[in-house]
Amino acid sequence: MSAQDDRPLLVAEGLSKHYGPHLGCADVSLDIHEGEVVAVVGESGSGKSTLLGLLSTQLLPSAGSVRYRMRDGEERDLFALGEAERRFLLRTDWGFVHQDARLGLRMGVSAGGNVGERLMATGWRHYGRIRAEAEQWLERVEIARDRIDDRPDTFSGGMRQRLQIAKNMVTRPRLIFMDEPTGGLDVSVQARLLDLIRSFVGDYGLAAVIVTHDLAVARLLSHRIVVMRHGRVIETGLTDQVLDDPREPYTQLLVASILQA
Amino acid sequence: MSDAATYNFGYLDEQTKRMIRRALLKAMAIPGYQVPFASREMPMPYGWGTGGVQVTASVLGADDTLKVIDQGADDTTNAVSIRKFFERTAGIATTTHTSEATVIQTRHRIPEAPLREGQILVYQVPIPEPLRFLEPRETETRRLHALEDYGLMQVKLYEDIARHGHIATTYAYPVKVDGRYIMDPSPTPKFDNPKMDMCPAIQLFGAGREKRIYALPPYTKVVSLDFEDHPFERTKFDRGCALCGSEGIYLDEVVTDDRGGRMFVCSDTDFCESQRAAPSEAGHGLHEVPR
Numbered sequence: 001m002s003a004q005d006d007r008p009l010l011v012a013e014g015l016s017k018h019y020g021p022h023l024g025c026a027d028v029s030l031d032i033h034e035g036e037v038v039a040v041v042g043e044s045g046s047g048k049s050t051l052l053g054l055l056s057t058q059l060l061p062s063a064g065s066v067r068y069r070m071r072d073g074e075e076r077d078l079f080a081l082g083e084a085e086r087r088f089l090l091r092t093d094w095g096f097v098h099q100d101a102r103l104g105l106r107m108g109v110s111a112g113g114n115v116g117e118r119l120m121a122t123g124w125r126h127y128g129r130i131r132a133e134a135e136q137w138l139e140r141v142e143i144a145r146d147r148i149d150d151r152p153d154t155f156s157g158g159m160r161q162r163l164q165i166a167k168n169m170v171t172r173p174r175l176i177f178m179d180e181p182t183g184g185l186d187v188s189v190q191a192r193l194l195d196l197i198r199s200f201v202g203d204y205g206l207a208a209v210i211v212t213h214d215l216a217v218a219r220l221l222s223h224r225i226v227v228m229r230h231g232r233v234i235e236t237g238l239t240d241q242v243l244d245d246p247r248e249p250y251t252q253l254l255v256a257s258i259l260q261a
Numbered sequence: 262m263s264d265a266a267t268y269n270f271g272y273l274d275e276q277t278k279r280m281i282r283r284a285l286l287k288a289m290a291i292p293g294y295q296v297p298f299a300s301r302e303m304p305m306p307y308g309w310g311t312g313g314v315q316v317t318a319s320v321l322g323a324d325d326t327l328k329v330i331d332q333g334a335d336d337t338t339n340a341v342s343i344r345k346f347f348e349r350t351a352g353i354a355t356t357t358h359t360s361e362a363t364v365i366q367t368r369h370r371i372p373e374a375p376l377r378e379g380q381i382l383v384y385q386v387p388i389p390e391p392l393r394f395l396e397p398r399e400t401e402t403r404r405l406h407a408l409e410d411y412g413l414m415q416v417k418l419y420e421d422i423a424r425h426g427h428i429a430t431t432y433a434y435p436v437k438v439d440g441r442y443i444m445d446p447s448p449t450p451k452f453d454n455p456k457m458d459m460c461p462a463i464q465l466f467g468a469g470r471e472k473r474i475y476a477l478p479p480y481t482k483v484v485s486l487d488f489e490d491h492p493f494e495r496t497k498f499d500r501g502c503a504l505c506g507s508e509g510i511y512l513d514e515v516v517t518d519d520r521g522g523r524m525f526v527c528s529d530t531d532f533c534e535s536q537r538a539a540p541s542e543a544g545h546g547l548h549e550v551p552r
């Protein structure tokens with residue numbers, strides 16, 4: 001899609017995070033290219049969410065840096081951005097899909113209002129056009145247009161996740177962060193959501209960082225995989241390679257346990 | 262008048278008035294920005310305009326003439342008691358005539374008669390924060406203001422249209438001040454919003470319980486938020502005042518008997534009386550209502 005620039009979109013170097021005496025994650029370096037999907041896997045407490053929080057500047061690192069290639073091509077140190085610039089980036093060029101939809105949606109605001117929020121925040125002031133755009137995105141995430149005025153608290157779990165995606169996609173972000181996006185959903189609902197995410201990544205050339213403890217999700221969605229343990233990256237590589245031929249004993253254990261399941 | 266000696270002029274001590282004036286000056290320097298101030302206990306309950314009273318006390322001078330209205334009326338309990346309060350504690354002149362007043366304290370309305378340079382309009386404000394019900398956290402709303410991050414406010418209007426087919430907000434209709442801060446003119450009816458725009462008088466807003474002051478210096482641009490395809494519309498009344506016949510002004514519905522009889526009359530009682538006193542001029546200049 002955007003092959004004119006093969007510099008990485010995002011470059012993280014030496015990221016560490018301490019929560020007081022507790023280690024969140026330590027010395028993580030990572031590149032993300034345009035259109036690339038990276039899965040971060042590992043057991044509970046291994047530092048996946050901490051890493052995602054650091055990459056997306058929701059958390060301040062104890063050490064390390066994150067650089068990002070902005071839409072104008074300029075590479076910026078994200079932790080040196082002003083608050084206004086950072087917020088603008090977050091709601092235009094980035095998306096964030098939470099496991100708990102209540103963190104990503106305004107439950108008291110209609111589906112249309114949720115999807116329209118980013119547009120309005122970036123200056124759209126024509127109700128009819130905002131609504132038409134919201135309808136289109138609802139349709140793309142397979143939510144019936146006539147649900148546009150319903151609030152997400154009347155939606156099923158799967159629909160809420162799809163609404164989160166629509167809400168993020170209206171500004172055509174280049175990078176989307178997802179923390180256990182399929183967590184807590186029924187298997188059939190999961191499958192449908194994964195399908196949708198996969199086609200969006202393909203259709204819109206999205207880059208994504210997906211945190212999951214589910215290796216099947218990583219296998220289905222990601223190009224590259226990052227295995228974490230005790231806050232550190234212990235193995236990284238192409239998804240198929242790592243899952244079919246894990247080098248680290250811990251990764252072998254992870255893969256074996258999913259195969260048994 | 263002997264009471265006046267019992268209190269400092271205007272009830273508040275000079276120290277407190279200076280503190281409030283500093284907040285007022287800051288508010289005037291940053292139109293629409295909510296300035297925190299150390300609100301004092303007043304000898305009246307919150308909800309009775311303690312914020313407005315403190316502001317009024319801080320701007321009153323011995324030569325001032327004060328008018329106090331509640332809704333549009335000078336003769337409601339609240340208006341009368343505030344007027345009496347300042348008669349007693351400051352010994353200043355009071356009036357019900359908009360044109361004679363130098364300071365006007367109001368709870369809801371902006372008088373129909375145009376305000377002029379040299380006048381000060383003081384609003385009693387219950388809830389100063391326009392983003393409050395969208396975002397209850399004070400730290401977050403302050404940040405949204407600081408970053409001029411106002412998408413949420415527009416979402417509220419979007420929801421209004423989605424639900425009602427039009428922007429159904431009729432009171433406390435949000436405005437953008439001087440192209441920067443979003444401000445709640447609460448609890449004035451949106452009918453009065455256009456009067457705030459480029460007003461020659463000073464407009465001061467005091468919220469006592471919430472400890473906030475904000476201001477509009479004379480001739481400040483005040484724009485009501487809207488959508489291109491759902492522009493702000495001033496409330497229109499399809500009739501004139503049953504008493505004075507004026508049109509294009511804000512009407513209150515009043516019950517006239519116990520058999521459901523009703524009529525619509527001027528909410529601004531002083532305006533209504535002056536129109537009836539000078540019937541030849543009734544309605545003069547009122548048809549050129551700005552949007």
Ligand SMILES: Nc1ncnc2c1ncn2[C@@H]1O[C@H](COP(=O)(O)OP(=O)(O)O)[C@@H](O)[C@H]1O
Pocket residue numbers: 019022023024025042043044045046047048049050051
């Ligand atoms: N806010 C916090 N305060 C203290 N410790 C935390 C906090 N958040 C996470 N941790 C700790 O950091 C480590 C990594 O947590 P987390 O990033 O949530 O892992 P994961 O997402 O892989 O389950 C864990 O030991 C966790 O207890």
Ligand SMILES: [Mg+2]
Pocket residue numbers: 048049050
């Ligand atoms: Mg986690």
